[in-house]
Amino acid sequence: MHYWLMKTEPEAFSLNDLQARGQEPWDGIRNYQARNFLRSMQPGDGIFIYHSRVAVPGIVGMAEVVSNARPDPTQFDPHSHYYDSGSSLDKPRWDLVDVAYRRSFTQCISLDSLRNMPEFADSPLVRKGNRLSILPITKSQWQHVLSLVEDDRQ
Template identity: 40%
Template sequence: MYWLYKTEPEECSIDDFASTPDKAIIWEGVRNYQARNFLRAATLDDLVLIYHSSCKLIGLAGIARVVKTAYPDPSQFNPGSIYFDGKSKTEQPRWSAVDLVFVEKFPALVPLDKLKRSSKLEQLALVQKGSRLSVMPVQPDEWQVMLAMAKQE
C-alpha cells in the first residue's frame, strides 16, 4: 500500500529522515480520527510520500518506509507534549503512531500546484477542495504519476 503523510518541515522534514537514514523516526501527533484510522491501516514496508505543508515551499519532498506499524502514540500520555490528550487512557489509547525510515529525497520539491494540474491525480485526496487530512492513502497509479513528476523536477 502507498500513503501520503503531511508534515511541517520544522517539525519533521525529509531532511530529518535523510540525516539519520538508518534510524527510525516516530510519526506521532496525528489527532484526527480519519487520519488516525489510515495510520493504523499502514502495514510493514508500506511506502510513504513525505509532503511538506504549512511552509514557504509546499509539496512532495521524498519517500519513507513503514518499519513499525501502529502502536499507542506515546505523546498522548505526556503532559508536557503539545499532543497530550488527558482523556486518552493507557488501557484504551485514542491515538496511534508508526515508525518510518528514510528511502529517498527528491532532487526538488514537487509543488502542490503541479499535482493539482495533473488530470491523473484528480481523485487524490490531497488535491480535493477542503481535504486537510495529514495521512491519506495513495492509489498505485497515483503513486506512479507522482514518482514520475519527482524524477522530472
C-alpha cells in the same frame, strides 16, 4: 502493500530531519481519520513525504512504514504538547507508526503541479480546505510521481 502521503511542516520536522535520524516515530496525529489510516498501515508500505505551510508545498521525497501501528506514548505524557487526558493506558485513543527515510527528490513535486495531474483529480490532497495530514495514494498516483522524478534525473 499500500501507498500513503504524510504531511509535515518542515519548520517543525522536515524530510532532512528524517534523513538525519534514519527513522522516526510519527507521533502527534490527533485526527480520527488519519489515525484510522495509521492503523491500516503495514511494514513495507510506501510513503510520500509532503511539506506543508511553505512557499511551495508539495511532495519532497519518500519514506517507508517500518512498524505496525502502536499506541502513541505522547498521549499519556501530561507534559507533552500531544497529551490527551481523555485517553487511557488500557484504552489508547491515538496510534503511531515508525517511518524510515528512503529518498529525497532533486525537485519538489509541487501541489500546483499535482493539481494538474489527472491521477490526482479525485485525491483529497487537491481539494480546497483539505486538512488530512495522512492520506492514501493510489498505485497510479505513486507510479506517476515516480516517473516524474526519474525523468528529472536525466
